[in-house]
Amino acid sequence: MKIRKRIALWISGTALLSTVAFSSIIFFELMEQPFKIIDKEMEHMAEALVEQMELQKKKQPPYDLSNLPYSPDLYWIKVIDNRENTIYSSRITRYTDIPFSRDKTRYILERSIPESQIQLGQDDHGDVLFRVRIIKSSLHGLPVSVQIAKPIEELEEELLELVRYVAASLLLFTLIIIVLSYKLAGKILKPVAAITRMAKEISETSLGKRIPLESSRDELHDLATALNKMFDRLQYSFKRQKEFIGNASHELKSPITLLMLSQEEMLMNDNLPRSTGKNLMGQLATTRRMSHLVKNLLDLSRLEQQETLASEQVDLTALGNRVFDDYGELLTARGIRLRLNLEKDLTVQGDPEKLLRLLINLVDNAIRYNLEKKGDIIAMGRRTDTGIMVEISNTGRPIPEKELELVFEQFYRVEKSRSATHGGSGLGLAIARKIVDLHDGTIAITNEPGGLIRVTVVLPDSL
Numbered sequence: 001m002k003i004r005k006r007i008a009l010w011i012s013g014t015a016l017l018s019t020v021a022f023s024s025i026i027f028f029e030l031m032e033q034p035f036k037i038i039d040k041e042m043e044h045m046a047e048a049l050v051e052q053m054e055l056q057k058k059k060q061p062p063y064d065l066s067n068l069p070y071s072p073d074l075y076w077i078k079v080i081d082n083r084e085n086t087i088y089s090s091r092i093t094r095y096t097d098i099p100f101s102r103d104k105t106r107y108i109l110e111r112s113i114p115e116s117q118i119q120l121g122q123d124d125h126g127d128v129l130f131r132v133r134i135i136k137s138s139l140h141g142l143p144v145s146v147q148i149a150k151p152i153e154e155l156e157e158e159l160l161e162l163v164r165y166v167a168a169s170l171l172l173f174t175l176i177i178i179v180l181s182y183k184l185a186g187k188i189l190k191p192v193a194a195i196t197r198m199a200k201e202i203s204e205t206s207l208g209k210r211i212p213l214e215s216s217r218d219e220l221h222d223l224a225t226a227l228n229k230m231f232d233r234l235q236y237s238f239k240r241q242k243e244f245i246g247n248a249s250h251e252l253k254s255p256i257t258l259l260m261l262s263q264e265e266m267l268m269n270d271n272l273p274r275s276t277g278k279n280l281m282g283q284l285a286t287t288r289r290m291s292h293l294v295k296n297l298l299d300l301s302r303l304e305q306q307e308t309l310a311s312e313q314v315d316l317t318a319l320g321n322r323v324f325d326d327y328g329e330l331l332t333a334r335g336i337r338l339r340l341n342l343e344k345d346l347t348v349q350g351d352p353e354k355l356l357r358l359l360i361n362l363v364d365n366a367i368r369y370n371l372e373k374k375g376d377i378i379a380m381g382r383r384t385d386t387g388i389m390v391e392i393s394n395t396g397r398p399i400p401e402k403e404l405e406l407v408f409e410q411f412y413r414v415e416k417s418r419s420a421t422h423g424g425s426g427l428g429l430a431i432a433r434k435i436v437d438l439h440d441g442t443i444a445i446t447n448e449p450g451g452l453i454r455v456t457v458v459l460p461d462s463l
Contacts, residue, residue, distance in 0.1 A: 007185035008178065015177045020170065027166055034155055038131050039106060045070050046135040046146040049077065053088065053139055061088055076130060076149040081142060092118065098132060098149050105134045108152075121153035129156045191220045199227060207235035252294045260287050293427070313462060314355050316346040316381060316388060323359045324379065327367065331377070336370055342381035346388050349462040350439045358435045359390075361428040362455055366394035369453075378452070387441070387461045393454040398447045407445060408433045432457075 048068050056063055065072055076098055077090040095118055096111040110129050113120060120128045130149040137144055191214065198211045210231060211224040263284040267277060320342050324331075331338055348355070366377050378393040399407065410430045429445075432455075436443040441459040448454045 004182070004185045004189050007188065008181040011181035011184065012174070012178045015181070016174055019173060019177075023166060023170060027162070030162065031159060034159075035131060038150055038152065038155075039133055041070070042075070042131070042133045042148045042150055043135055045072075045075060046077075046133070046137065046148050049079070049088070050137045050139055050144070050146060053079070057140075063088060074150070076151075078147045079139070080145045080147065081139075082144070087139065087144065092120075092151075096128075098130060098147065100145075100147055101132075101134065107132050120151040123153065123157075128153050192223075195220070195224055195227065202231055207231060207238060252290075256287060256291045256294060260284065260291060263287060310351045310353070311349055312352065313347050314350050314352045316348055316355065316359075316390065316459075317342045317344055319352070319356055320359055320379065320381060320390070323356070323363055327363055330367060334367060334370070334375065335373060336367060336375040336377055339376070339378045342379065343383060346381050346383060346390075347462045348388050348439070348459045350459070354435045354438065358432050358457070361432045362392045362457070365428050365432075365455070366392050369396050370394045371396060376452075383461060384458075386458055388459045390457045390459075391454055393448060393452040395451050396453050398451070399445065399453060401447070404445055404447075408443070429455075 045068065049065065049072070052065055052067060053063050072090045073092070075090055076092040076096070077088065078086055078093060078100075079088040080086055080100070095113050098109065098111065101107060108129060108131055110127050112126055113122060113128050114126050115122050122128050128151050131152045132147065132149040135146045135148065137146055195211055198209070202209045210228045213224050213228075214221055263280055266272065267280050267284065272280070321340075324338060324340055363377075363379075370377065376393075376395045378391075380391045382389055408429050410427060433443050436457055436459070439459055441457060443455065443457050445453065445455050
């Protein structure tokens with residue numbers, strides 16, 4: 001799960017828990033207040049009832065209760081003496097009985113009373129909810145208990161409606177919190193996203209870029225500073241590495257050339273024993289491979305350190321024909337059939353020397369890894385909507401799909417024995433990709449039907 005979603009969940013969860021806790025307190029307080037008012041009302045009614053009965057000095061009903069603050073017909077009332085004899089009972093007591101509790105002075109219970117008998121706001125099942133109070137008092141000097149209950153069915157409906165409103169409000173509030181939390185998390189992480197985006201843009205070829213520092217001295221400022229220092233160290237290390245490869249290749253070039261000349265001169269001796277000549281031929285072949293490798297290393301080092309190119313109009317059609325003409329004898333000697341189809345006037349803006357090296361490397365690779373007998377090379381060039389496309393296909397062993405991108409890495413070989421078998425250095429395609437990158441183009445290698453391996457280069461059209 002992404003950190004933005006985590007932050008949004010944390011904020012939403014915290015806010016929701018706080019809201020639920022606060023709402024619960026308010027909700028229970030709101031529920032309690034009506035019962036407090038009803039309890040005071042019934043207490044006042046009970047006191048007024050006993051007072052009226054006391055003033056009339058009667059021990060037996062009927063009593064004149066016209067001066068009571070509320071009509072007794074609205075309540076379920078029983079006045080009971082200490083012998084549990086009923087001194088007074090209201091009209092509602094005829095329709096249902098409410099058990100007397102000696103343990104509780106306040107409680108709620110539900111009784112079933114048909115609407116046909118009396119209208120008390122019953123629900124669909126004919127049930128009525130009562131709030132009951134038991135109040136101790138005295139009448140004519142004797143202790144009595146006033147059991148008074150008020151129908152609260154309407155209050156119950158209002159409370160249920162309140163519960164529904166609170167639940168709906170909480171649901172809506174939850175959705176609002178989630179949306180706002182997600183946006184807030186995005187705003188909080190916006191600097192982190194900017195740092196991540198900038199860090200992704202910084203690569204081997206753009207190590208000079210740095211993450212811009214904000215004015216605020218917070219943790220993100222410290223992170224950006226630490227990353228910039230790391231990029232400084234990487235840039236320095238890459239620079240030293242490239243300088244070392246370039247210097248080492250340059251220093252090796254001269255002694256290897258002298259060694260090759262010496263071996264060739266020794267092979268010109270007619271009196272050289274046959275076994276010695278055979279050994280020298282093997283050594284010369286190895287030395288030439290070393291020379292080829294050093295040359296490639298030197299070229300790659302120069303390309304990596306080169307930020308700008310000579311720019312002029314280059315005719316890829318003429319350049320391609322020239323390369324294939326140079327390789328004509330080798331193609332014939334290897335028995336490779338060439339099918340060349342390059343459109344006219346395929347011009348690009350670039351460095352002619354580098355583009356020549358690109359085509360040489362691609363053709364050399366197509367010859368080197370072709371079939372040993374009856375191989376084919378198909379070279380095509382055309383203008384497309386995306387630019388100038390050059391495709392060079394050769395017959396050969398297919399490259400595993402997972403290794404198609406890896407062949408452009410330095411010294412990477414699909415088969416570890418390919419260097420010894422084909423004489424490759426593992427740098428040809430790496431140099432080709434570097435040249436294409438410097439010209440803002442793309443290069444890819446794919447396995448095609450018919451046993452072909454195709455290298456596709458797309459360069460910007462100069463027209």
